Amino acid sequence: MSMIQSDLLLGQEGGAGYTIPRSLRFNSSDSAYLSRTPASAGNRKTWTWAGWVKSVATSENPHLFTCTTGATDATYFRLWLVSDSIRVSNYNNNLRQTSAVYRDPSAWYHIVLAVDTTQATAANRIKLYVNGSEVTAFSSSVNPNQNDDLGINQTAAHSIGATSAGTATLSGYLADIHFIDGQALDPSSFTEVSATTGQLIPKAYTGSFGTNGFWLKFADNSAATATTLGKDSSGLGNNWTPNNLSVTAGAGNDSLVDTPTSYGTDDGLGGSVRGNYCTWNPLTGAITLTNGNLDGNSTGGAWRGATGTAGVLSGKWYWESTIQSTDSGNYYGEFGFIKTTDITGAITFPSGMNGIVYYARNGRKISGGTSVVTSSSGATTGDVVQVAVDLDAGKIWFGVNNTWIDSGNPASGTNAAYTGLSGTYLPTIGVLDGGKCNTNWGARPFAYTAPSGFKALCDTNLPEGTITTSGTFTGNALADGPFVYLNGVPTAITINGNAVTFATHADKLSNGFKVRTSSGSYNTAGSNTYSVSTTGAKLKYARAQANP
Numbered sequence: 001m002s003m004i005q006s007d008l009l010l011g012q013e014g015g016a017g018y019t020i021p022r023s024l025r026f027n028s029s030d031s032a033y034l035s036r037t038p039a040s041a042g043n044r045k046t047w048t049w050a051g052w053v054k055s056v057a058t059s060e061n062p063h064l065f066t067c068t069t070g071a072t073d074a075t076y077f078r079l080w081l082v083s084d085s086i087r088v089s090n091y092n093n094n095l096r097q098t099s100a101v102y103r104d105p106s107a108w109y110h111i112v113l114a115v116d117t118t119q120a121t122a123a124n125r126i127k128l129y130v131n132g133s134e135v136t137a138f139s140s141s142v143n144p145n146q147n148d149d150l151g152i153n154q155t156a157a158h159s160i161g162a163t164s165a166g167t168a169t170l171s172g173y174l175a176d177i178h179f180i181d182g183q184a185l186d187p188s189s190f191t192e193v194s195a196t197t198g199q200l201i202p203k204a205y206t207g208s209f210g211t212n213g214f215w216l217k218f219a220d221n222s223a224a225t226a227t228t229l230g231k232d233s234s235g236l237g238n239n240w241t242p243n244n245l246s247v248t249a250g251a252g253n254d255s256l257v258d259t260p261t262s263y264g265t266d267d268g269l270g271g272s273v274r275g276n277y278c279t280w281n282p283l284t285g286a287i288t289l290t291n292g293n294l295d296g297n298s299t300g301g302a303w304r305g306a307t308g309t310a311g312v313l314s315g316k317w318y319w320e321s322t323i324q325s326t327d328s329g330n331y332y333g334e335f336g337f338i339k340t341t342d343i344t345g346a347i348t349f350p351s352g353m354n355g356i357v358y359y360a361r362n363g364r365k366i367s368g369g370t371s372v373v374t375s376s377s378g379a380t381t382g383d384v385v386q387v388a389v390d391l392d393a394g395k396i397w398f399g400v401n402n403t404w405i406d407s408g409n410p411a412s413g414t415n416a417a418y419t420g421l422s423g424t425y426l427p428t429i430g431v432l433d434g435g436k437c438n439t440n441w442g443a444r445p446f447a448y449t450a451p452s453g454f455k456a457l458c459d460t461n462l463p464e465g466t467i468t469t470s471g472t473f474t475g476n477a478l479a480d481g482p483f484v485y486l487n488g489v490p491t492a493i494t495i496n497g498n499a500v501t502f503a504t505h506a507d508k509l510s511n512g513f514k515v516r517t518s519s520g521s522y523n524t525a526g527s528n529t530y531s532v533s534t535t536g537a538k539l540k541y542a543r544a545q546a547n548p
Contacts, residue, residue, distance in 0.1 A: 018204045020052070020261045021274065023175035024218040024229070024245065025254040025292040026161045028060045031169050032254065033162035034216075034230055034240040042153035042212035048180040049079060050112045050190045052202070052260045054544070055105045055279060055293050056172035058084050064111070064174075068164045069156040073144075077151030078163065079113050085139070088113060088126055090151060095126050097140035101503055102130070104544040105283065105293060106309035107276055107510035108175070108260040110191055110200060116184035117148045131543050132187045132200045153181060153212055160216075160240065173292055175259050176202055176217065181210025197541040202260055214238040221247040221255035229255065249445065251291070251322055251438035258292075258443040262460040262540075268318075270446035275460035277443040278310035278319075278427065283483045283514045285347035287431065294443075295324070296429055297436035303332075305347035308427035308441070309511055310457050310539065311340055311485050313465055316390045316410075317457055318442075318450035319427060323360065323383050325436040332432035333360040335385045337396065337425040340485045344474035350428040356418055357428065358398035358405070360385060365398060365405065365417045374398075374405040374417070384447045385437075387427070388454050394421040402448040410451035424468075426485060427457065459540045469532040473515075475523040481506070481515025482523075488512075489536030489545060495522045496529055503547035510542035 026032045049065050056062055058081045066078040076091035084101035087094050102109060112129040119125045122143035128135045144150065152158070160177065161170040178190060185207075187200075194201045209215070214232040222228050224247050230240035246252045262275035279293035287296045287304040298304040321335050334350050336357030344353060351357050351366040359366055360383075363376030379385055379400045386399035388410040395416035397408040408415040431437065440446060442456025455461040467488035476482060490508050493500040498521045500506050500513075505522045507514045513530075515523045522528070536542065 018202050018261070019263055019274065020176045020202055020259040021217065021219045021257070022221065023054070023173040023256055023258050025173050025256055026170040027254070027291045028057070028062070028169045028171040029290055030244045031166060032244040033166055033169055034160040034242055035157060036238065036240045037157045038153065038155055038212045040211065041155050042181040042210060044149035044153045045118055045147060046116045046182055046184050047152060048112065048114045048178070048183060048185040050187070051177040052108050052110050052175040054108045054173040054258070056081055056170065057282070058082060058103070060171060061168045062170035062172065063159065063161065063163050063168050064170070065160055066163050067151045067154060067156055067158045070151070074149050075151050075154060075156070080168070086111070086128065086130070088128065090144070093142040094140040095142050095144065096128055096138050098128070098135055099137040099139045100135065100546040100548060102544070102546055103507060104509045105279070105281060107542050107544040109544045110187065110260070112185070112187045112190065114184040114186065115150060117144050117146060117150065120146065127184070129187045130546055132191055132193070166243065171290065173256070173258060177215070178205055179212070179214050180207070181213040183207070183210065197537065199537050199541045200543055209234040209236055212238055214240070216240060218255060223247060251295070251324070253444050256443040264460065266455045266461055268450040268452070268454065270440060270442040270456060271444045273442070273456060273458055273460050275458040278308045278441045278457035280306040280429065280439065281309045281483065282306070287429070291438065294440070295436065295438045296431055298431040298433050303349040303430055303432050305334070305350055305428060305430035307338060307343065307347055308457065310459070310462060311424045311426045311487060311511070312391055312457070312462070313424045314391050314463055316388070316392065316454040318386070318388045318454035319439060319457060320446055320448070321385045321429065321437045321439045322447065323379055323381050323385065323437050325434065326381050333435050333437060334358065334366070334430040335360070335387055336398070336428055337387070337389055338428040340424045340426060343482070345476045345482050347428060347430065349430040351430070355428050356396055356421070357430070358385060358387070363405070367418050375407070376400055376405045386448065388451055389421070389425065391421060391425065395419050396421060410454060424485070424487070462540045464538050464540050467532070467535045467538055469535065470530065472527050472529050475515070475525055475528045477518050477520065477523055477525040479516065479518045481517065483514045484512045484530065486512035486532065488538040489542050490532040491536050492532065492534040494531050494533070496524070498522060501548065507547045508545045510544055511539045
């Protein structure tokens with residue numbers, strides 16, 4: 001059975017057996033979005049939109065679901081994100097704008113918007129849910145009049161991932177999108193709480209869809225057409241047209257197996273096991289990240305870097321980065337791992353922060369700031385840099401185009417670039433002005449098969465581990481403070497003995513916390529201590545977090 005045929009059979013089971021086979025990545029610089037114009041109007045008073053969202057960059061004011069073809073409240077509607085909040089807007093008003101902010105890039109959010117303007121109670125006409133819970137705190141809230149027709153479900157162009165004009169496009173991932181025409185539903189129609197992990201998981205929707213309802217699984221990636229990638233699986237044939245979305249193999253492939261359900265067996269080929277994949281973390285450096293936080297580049301004549309979103313303490317792991325452009329013919333790039341306790345503020349060039357890396361410009365390996373000549377002459381545009389780490393044995397290897405440096409062999413454990421690794425490590429990258437690369441942790445096929453026994457960096461493969469509950473970090477006295485990796489969600493923290501108010505002093509994340517203040521009480525330049533008194537889920541199971 002082909003991969004495409006296999007994908008099409010997935011996502012049919014109810015309850016804990018329900019699986020989401022693929023997500024669709026939207027890249028703002030590609031102006032990528034989905035479009036559809038209904039042939040007839042549906043219910044413009046009552047409907048529900050539900051979907052999974054990951055790694056949304058809110059700097060571009062991305063739009064999840066819109067119809068913006070008229071300059072009136074009855075012809076203009078959008079569900080969008082701006083300044084880290086979720087907004088529901090007609091032409092003249094922010095009908096809802098959340099007080100909470102949503103800036104956790106390392107896991108999946110589930111969002112439900114339920115509209116029913118027939119409700120006599122004004123506050124019940126628009127309801128918003130995130131991760132299964134109703135949002136009740138809004139910085140702006142304006143109720144539509146009873147029985148108002150809203151902009152959705154008119155016979156005009158609708159968009160997913162942009163405004164109807166194809167602007168303000170989304171950077172991030174969407175999965176398992178439902179639209180229910182004629183019913184205002186809560187999250188229990190689409191999700192449930194796992195009896196095993198206590199976390200929100202998808203379940204099969206079993207109700208009717210109405211006239212213009214649809215279910216987008218993004219499971220058929222045989223072509224980027226309305227009957228394949230944009231196919232409606234509700235049975236109604238309300239397909240969506242992909243615009244500037246690609247299923248061509250390689251870095252530009254927008255059909256990925258990064259999904260909110262974790263399942264499958266890792267065959268080493270990439271693009272197989274499903275789950276929440278590691279990406280580059282925009283909270284850890286000044287590097288410019290695009291393509292779902294998989295592409296990294298630098299401008300301004302300085303080193304810029306990042307770490308990955310998933311850390312590892314044990315096991316065997318493999319990933320690749322393909323060099324896409326260079327600076328004056330030389331690729332000043334570093335690829336490898338960095339120990340979480342060695343991270344001090346924003347990542348610039350990892351080798352200067354005790355990162356263990358391969359330096360693409362001259363093929364050297366670097367650890368603790370010491371550069372060593374290897375058998376490699378370096379890497380340039382089009383080359384694939386490979387990283388394999390065995391934290392059970394404490395070893396790391398680097399390769400280029402399937403040739404491991406110094407005759408290394410990760411599969412047999414011989415001729416490692418470095419030995420003696422111990423502790424929790426994050427993938428890391430550093431690039432200089434003009435350099436750009438695309439990284440693959442296995443959410444699409446690898447250029448080269450992973451060494452035997454080595455796995456993709458995906459929550460399905462991750463061991464549970466434990467959540468770190470105390471330690472120190474190096475502060476920078478800036479409002480953009482350091483990121484601290486914990487392997488899970490902190491739900492109550494003190495820093496330097498001071499209680500943390502989330503969204504003010506720090507953000508809780510699915511993998512740790514991010515300091516958000518320059519106050520010396522929480523982010524003094526130099527050493528700071530933290531203590532986590534209560535925790536949520538471990539990263540392996542966690543959903544993206546709202547703050548506060």
